[in-house]
Amino acid sequence: MTCHVVPKERAGVVNPIFTCQPAGAQFASIGVKDCIGIVHGGQGCVMFVRLLISQHLKESFEIASSSLHEDGAVFGALNRVEEAVDVLLSRYPHVKVVPIITTCSTEVIGDDVDGVITKLEEGLLAEKFAGREVHLLAMHQPSFVGSMISGYDLAVRDFVKKFAEKGEPSEKITLITGWVNPGDVKELKHLLKEMEIEANVLFEIESFDSPLLPSKDNVNHGNTTVEDLRNTANAKATFVLNRYEGGKAADFLKKKHKVPSVIGPTPIGIRNTDTFLKQLSDVTGKPIPKKLVHERGVALDAIADISHMFLAEKKVAIYGAPDLVIGLAEFCLDLEMRPKLLLLGDDNSKYVEDPRIKALQENVDHEMEIVTNADFWELEDRIKNKGLELDLILGHSKGRFISIDYGIPMVRVGFPTYDRAGLYRYPVVGYNGAAWLAEQMANTLFQDMENKKNKEWVLNVW
Ligand code: SF4
Numbered sequence: 001m002t003c004h005v006v007p008k009e010r011a012g013v014v015n016p017i018f019t020c021q022p023a024g025a026q027f028a029s030i031g032v033k034d035c036i037g038i039v040h041g042g043q044g045c046v047m048f049v050r051l052l053i054s055q056h057l058k059e060s061f062e063i064a065s066s067s068l069h070e071d072g073a074v075f076g077a078l079n080r081v082e083e084a085v086d087v088l089l090s091r092y093p094h095v096k097v098v099p100i101i102t103t104c105s106t107e108v109i110g111d112d113v114d115g116v117i118t119k120l121e122e123g124l125l126a127e128k129f130a131g132r133e134v135h136l137l138a139m140h141q142p143s144f145v146g147s148m149i150s151g152y153d154l155a156v157r158d159f160v161k162k163f164a165e166k167g168e169p170s171e172k173i174t175l176i177t178g179w180v181n182p183g184d185v186k187e188l189k190h191l192l193k194e195m196e197i198e199a200n201v202l203f204e205i206e207s208f209d210s211p212l213l214p215s216k217d218n219v220n221h222g223n224t225t226v227e228d229l230r231n232t233a234n235a236k237a238t239f240v241l242n243r244y245e246g247g248k249a250a251d252f253l254k255k256k257h258k259v260p261s262v263i264g265p266t267p268i269g270i271r272n273t274d275t276f277l278k279q280l281s282d283v284t285g286k287p288i289p290k291k292l293v294h295e296r297g298v299a300l301d302a303i304a305d306i307s308h309m310f311l312a313e314k315k316v317a318i319y320g321a322p323d324l325v326i327g328l329a330e331f332c333l334d335l336e337m338r339p340k341l342l343l344l345g346d347d348n349s350k351y352v353e354d355p356r357i358k359a360l361q362e363n364v365d366h367e368m369e370i371v372t373n374a375d376f377w378e379l380e381d382r383i384k385n386k387g388l389e390l391d392l393i394l395g396h397s398k399g400r401f402i403s404i405d406y407g408i409p410m411v412r413v414g415f416p417t418y419d420r421a422g423l424y425r426y427p428v429v430g431y432n433g434a435a436w437l438a439e440q441m442a443n444t445l446f447q448d449m450e451n452k453k454n455k456e457w458v459l460n461v462w
Pocket residue numbers: 020021022041042044045046103104105143
C-alpha cells in the first residue's frame with residue numbers, strides 16, 4: 001500500500017488549518033432567514049469569526065454577542081444571555097430564530113443555556129414579546145473539541161432537530177450543501193432546476209453574492225426559512241453533499257422521521273457529479289436532461305484540452321475541509337495528477353474509516369500521505385526538511401505564506417479565500433465547477449512557468 005493515513009505526531013499546533021467550533025455554527029446561522037445568532041462568550045468569539053466570514057464573502061451581516069466579561073467568566077453569565085435576547089428582539093422586530101451558540105469559556109463555567117431558554121420562553125417571550133413568533137435554540141459548541149467543521153455539522157443538526165416536524169409526505173428532497181460558497185449553491189440549484197427537482201436547501205446562501213441596489217440595503221442574510229427546516233421531516237430523501245458538514249442532521253432525520261439519506265459523494269469533478277445526478281435520478285425518478293449531458297460534454301472538452309498535456313503527473317498538496325480535500329484529490333487523480341499530501345485539520349477519528357479514504361488507500365499507485373489533525377507546519381516541514389517536491393498547492397488563503405516562501409504556485413479553494421477577488425462566486429461543484437477548477441489549475445501553472453522563465457512554455461503556441 002502506498003497511501004498512508006497518519007496523525008500529526010507533535011503535541012500542540014503550529015499555524016492551524018481550521019478555526020474553532022463556534023465559527024461553524026455562526027456560518028450555518030447566517031444561512032437562515034430572519035435569524036440572528038447570539039454567541040455566548042467573549043466578544044472576540046464573534047468579532048474574529050465575523051471578520052473572517054466578511055473577508056471571505058466581502059459582505060456585511062449580523063451576528064450578536066453576549067459579551068462575556070471577567071465577572072461572568074467567574075460567576076456565570078446567564079444574565080448576559082437574558083439581556084442579549086431582550087435587546088436583540090427589541091432592536092430587530094423581524095427576527096424569529098435566535099440560536100444561542102456557546103463557546104469554550106461558557107461551556108467550561110457550565111452556564112445552563114437550555115435552562116435559561118426555558119426561563120426566557122416562560123417569561124420574556126410570553127410577556128414582553130407575546131404573540132410574536134420567536135424560536136430560541138441552544139447550540140453547544142465547546143471549542144476545546146472538534147473544529148469549525150464539526151461546529152457546522154452540529155449546528156445543522158441542531159437547526160433540523162429544533163424545527164423538523166412530521167406532516168404530509170412531500171416530493172421535495174432536502175439538500176444539505178455543507179460549508180460551500182454562494183457560487184456552489186447557485187450551481188447546485190441550477191442542476192436541480194434542470195432536473196425539475198424541488199428542494200429544501202440548507203442553507204440557501206446564494207444571496208451572499210449580493211447586488212448594490214438604490215435602496216442601499218447592504219445587510220445580507222440567508223434564505224432558508226423555518227418552513228424549509230420544518231419540511232425536512234417530510235422530504236423524499238436527505239442529500240448530504242459533505243459527509244462531515246451535514247451527516248449528523250441526515251442521521252437524525254433518518255432515525256426520528258424515517259427520511260432516507262444519501263451521503264455524498266461531494267460533487268467535485270466529472271465522476272462525482274455523475275454519481276450525484278444518478279442518485280438524484282434514482283430517488284426522484286426524474287431523468288438526467290440533455291442540457292446537463294451537454295454541460296458535461298463542455299466540461300470534458302475543456303479538461304481534455306489541458307489534462308494530459310499540462311496537468312498530468314503534477315504533484316499536489318491539498319489542505320482544508322475533509323470533504324473538499326477528498327473531493328479535490330479524487331478529481332486530481334482523474335486529471336492524471338499526483339496528490340502527494342492531504343492535510344485534514346482536526347482529530348476526527350472517523351476519517352480513517354471514510355470509504356473514500358479507504359478507496360484512495362486501495363487504488364492510488366504513487367506515494368501519498370494523508371495527515372489527520374494536521375497544521376501548516378506538517379506541510380512546511382515536509383517541503384523544507386523532508387524533500388517533498390510539489391508543483392501545486394490547493395487550499396484556502398491561510399496557507400499562502402508557504403506558497404510564497406517556497407515559490408510553489410497555489411490555487412485558492414475552500415474557506416477562507418480573502419486574498420483573491422470574487423472566488424466565492426465561482427462553483428467548484430458540478431460540471432461547471434469541474435471545468436473552472438481544472439482551468440484555474442492550468443492557468444496557475446502557466447503563470448508560474450512564465451514567472452520562472454520556462455523557455456518551453458514561453459515559446460509555446462498551444
Ligand atoms: S477558542 Fe474559545 S475563546 Fe477563542 S474564539 Fe473560539 S470559542 Fe472563543
